Amino acid sequence: MVSYLYTRYNWISLKFCYFLFFSLLLSCGENTTKKEETNIDSSIENSSDSAKNTLTKTILCFGDSLTAGYGLDDINDAYPAVLQNRLDSLGLAYTVINSGLSGETTAGGKSRISWVLNQKVDVFILELGANDGLRGVPLTETRNNLQSIIDAVRKKNSETTIILAGMQLPPNMGPEYITEFRNIFPDLAQKNKLALIPFLLKDVGGIPELNQADGIHPTIEGQKILADNVWEVLKTVVK
Template identity: 45%
Template sequence: MQNILFFGNSLTAGYGLGNAAAQSFPALIGDKINALGLHYQIINAGLSGDTTTGGLSRLDHWLNKPIAVFVLELGINDIRKGTPPGLIAQNLQEIVNRVKNKYPEAKLVLLGMEVPLFLGGQVAIAFNAIYPKLAKDNQMAFVPFLLSGVAGVKHLNLWDRLHPSAEG
């Protein structure tokens, strides 16, 4: 059985869900994979509140098991904390480099995030440009905006309006 490692923050961890082990998006993807009869083990390395710097510090622990697919979802907490987009991009690239160096045959997937332009002007523009460039430069499968169709839709989010509900 091969491993799919989901590496991210609260969105990956399933923050606020009644049963994150069953309702997080990695778990739901795992259910679909199992239904197709594919032989993959889902590893959820989501950590609420994590940043790209935090991700770098904990990455090696998660790379101890062979990885067939690496799914990266980090960066939104960095921008919320005022981390410059250049540093976010640098940290994400270093995460990708470490995975590629350890598992050169692994498939890489990037789950992008976006910040509305009215929240940050030039910072938002620079942040939103990180993910498409990173995906292209590293030939990664790419989901441009993980929360597409969910962000801003009240009934699909928890009370904090930042995290998806089970339905979202």
């Protein structure tokens, strides 16, 4: 009798062990499947993100305090950020980078252009020269520096679209100087076959209510108009 009970006990134990093993096997299979599903989902998400990054193009605004948004409390009020909002609202896959530096001259821009071009740039907006004019820099120097920047962009990527922002000076600089200065931008645009913004500060320059106390740097409302001036040319490139 004892032998019978012992044998029966062993059979039940063995049966339980088989059941437990089979259950664990199924559980492991389910966990492996779940992990595989998770990995697949993660791969799909990563592939989707990579595709988005590949499809998104870059617009780089390279300039001085007008681009940097000097005097504004929030850089998101500067015209590059206003352009970004407009592009987003239109569903256009572009990222706008503000590479403005207050006080920048064409010589300064020339010296830092190589570093800026370490990133991929599809549209390059060149806004420099105003500080040269206000400081009375020889116009040949301004012209040559701008040409060097254009050449550097083209050398890095010949497919990059360059948009040149035209600039004008206040009348106190003398008629001959301001006329020659103004002509630098259309001349370079024609020579290099660039898109040209005739005058970045159109409808803003010289209007007190659209400029800060210094009479030079646009207010938030002024920056919106700058964005409109840029958009008139940029829209033909991005659409």
